[in-house]
Amino acid sequence: MRRFLPKTLTTQTIWVLLIGLSVSHFLSMVIYSGDRTESLSMLGGRNMAQRIASVSHVIIETPPEWRGRIVAALNEPTFRVSISPESTLVNVQNDGEQLTLLKQFLRFKIGLPTNTPLAVQLFETPHDGGFLGQFHPNQWMHMQMMSEMHGISAHQSLRVSFTLPDGKWLNFATDIPESNPFWSPTSIMSLISMAVAVIVLSIWVVRRLTVPLRTFAQAARRLGKDVKADPMIVSGPLEVQEAARAFNEMQDRLQRMIENRTQMLAAISHDLRTPITLMRLRSELVEDETDRQKMLETLDEMEHMISLTLEFAKQEAETEERRKVDISALVSSICDDLEDAGKEVLFDDCEKILFECAPVGMKRVVSNLIENAVKYGEAAQISVTMDTDALQIIVCDKGPGIPEDQLKKVLQPFYRCEASRNRDTGGVGLGLSIAQSIVEAHGGELILSNREEGGLEAKVILPQ
Template sequence: MRLLPGSLFGRLTLILIVGLLLAQVLSATILLRDRHEMFRRSIGVDLIDRIGAIVNLIEETLPADRKRILTAFNGLLLHIEITRQPVARPGVGLPFERHLERMLREQLPRHQEMWVHLKPRHFDRRPERPPGDHSDETPERDRERPWRRFPRPESFQIQIRLHDGSWILFEKRLLEALQAWPFKLLAYLGTLIVSVIILSLLAVRLATRPLRTLADAAERLGKDLQSPPLEEKGSTELRRASAAFNTMQHRLRRFIEDRGEILAAISHDLKTPITRLRLRTEMIEQDETAEKFRRDLDEMEKMVNATLEFMRGSEQQEQAGTIDITALVESLQDDLHDLGQELEIIKQGDISPYVGRPLALKRCLTNLIENAIRYGDSAVVTLKQDASNLTIVIHDDGPGVEEDDLERLFRPFYRTESSRSRETGGTGLGLGIARNIARGHGGEVSLRHGEPRGLEAVVTLPLRKE
């Protein structure tokens, strides 16, 4: 299974999103650790230091003056009072209670009797530990769910026995906002992540759009050399790529045009001496030698014309239009019927109009159908279409060819007369012309063995909008 998406847009998006999520998770972890440390200090070290100082001050103060001191230290969040009997019950042995008690004993080593009790906001179902059980064993449930080790208390009480036998009670109220989950912070981080992801998607889309434009232009170029050039705009790299692409397209077009001009000149130069030779042949004595001359001249003329047809099949100067493929094949069927040849047409489903070059496609199908009839008694054309391709299968009932020759038949002037008919062999360019035309439409022509015998030529043409 591929972990990375196939497209550049998908890969860049995945890299950005993963990087952003990791950065935000790391930032949130650091913030929450700092916040937790602040919480522990606020109800831990700082408060224990203050309680230790107050206890030492009370121990050194006369009983008559203690009330005045307590009044001075009492506030909204901290309540202090002195009682004859202990008021707070011992804690249940929560890890944080034991942590505070250890700190308090270090601060007040001369005071042995003290209790620390957290008052949770919600009912705690954990069983209480027996008084005096200060073991550090953490309950199994706390080990499995460590977030429960630090409850959200409403307040906590610390009661310490003074040297005169009385008890001093400290009750510290805890602000809920200080210990609650920082939902505002998490909401801010979530909003930030979503916003950055959306902006990143837009940025990646804008950055990869020129690549899609370049890919589409390359695909159009493979089907039509006359397609409009790319606009040379955007970043420096994009303008350079567009300019290089346009230069390549211009050179390809000029190469095709130059080749056509050269072939036209060759055709003119060859046909003239062929015509002179044909006239001179008529002037010599009509015997077997003259007949051989005429056959050679006919073959030369046929090869020249076939070569020109082959080169024209590679050109794409004809304008594209909407073609009714069914009507086109039926017109070929009528033409063959007039010549006494049979062509059967099979339609598998609806065939929608195709956008292409009409004359070129007619030449392509004509070559394949005539080739099938030439090497078999008849031909069958099957038309079918799916969501992306139009497929035309031409089947003959001839002797077929060897497996190794299926691809060689497309080579110019290649014929397998050992396996096909020798009586009506062509020049060996018909299949090559058909393939050039199909490839000019972005399609393909291939050969395969027919069932139960014969050969099948399969024309695959991609569907495109008009």
């Protein structure tokens, strides 16, 4: 179910506003339509009563022998008049405020005395039931019940009957004009117009509000690739300006922290050279040749570690200018050099792949991974792929791999799987750390994993 829900802030806001305002608009239309229908019904009944009163005055003042002709002339398809010995309305009961008001209005307009019989009936009739005056009241009651049972829409009809001075009954049957249906073209157009306006305004407003979020996302990606990237531009509403300043302060603290750590590491490594030099001089005074040789080898190893540490610190401190590089050609040149040295290297040739990076740093990463594969895994197989999201450089070997619990540890500085501490067999433990540092400076990731068919796979993922 959740996968069908909107994911972006823009679509979520549009749906919330659209549903909320649509429901509110619909309920308002229902309330308005009910009040309007009731008002029109009362107004229509009053107008029909006024017409009945006017016709009644004409018939009352006309001689009895002329009344038949006048009644025939006044009859219309929606307004029937008849004179009969008895009332056409039977068992009529006044029910409702509207019916009472109509009866009082008719008696006043016609000028009927209070003792003159007057029957008024107001009821719902089906649209397709024909004209009211054609049926007996019992038939109308039956039609009304059938319309309710079968769901036939109905409208109001008014029937009036009162006695003339000569004792006969004057009967009227007419329809009260009905209001427009609720789902009229106007109401549908109103609802559609409201929905379109909500969508357009929501898209415009939300896009303006989400611009700072996109700016923060771009700044975060830029910081992940280059900690010395330019700070964010402080602009927009006060809240956005405050967040931008906080982001710039965080970036500044990160830069100072990295610089301080690098400078401290470089200072310590540099200061260690002095005691090593003194120990080398003193080792010359050792008479035992074997002991002196072992001391010199230890000092050489310490000096080599210090040199790599200084190089590691220098690598983090320096910022190489980035430019477009043909990664395929870069990898191919490294493989050619190793093949010339007699190493088993297989590169899956691919088309030209341009990628913006630090050329020297990227060459160092690829060289380190391929040399490790050749040195510890007998042979190296390299592939380079590029898709819409990222560049991938994969280096595989045929060696024994690395224990699962040490796959992440080998990326730490000075950690070695080989416990003898012999740099010819286990190295110093900075190669992968330097490679990882360079890859992370590009906003990428270095992943080590053991292959099912045997050997180690080193994957470099660099986002575009």
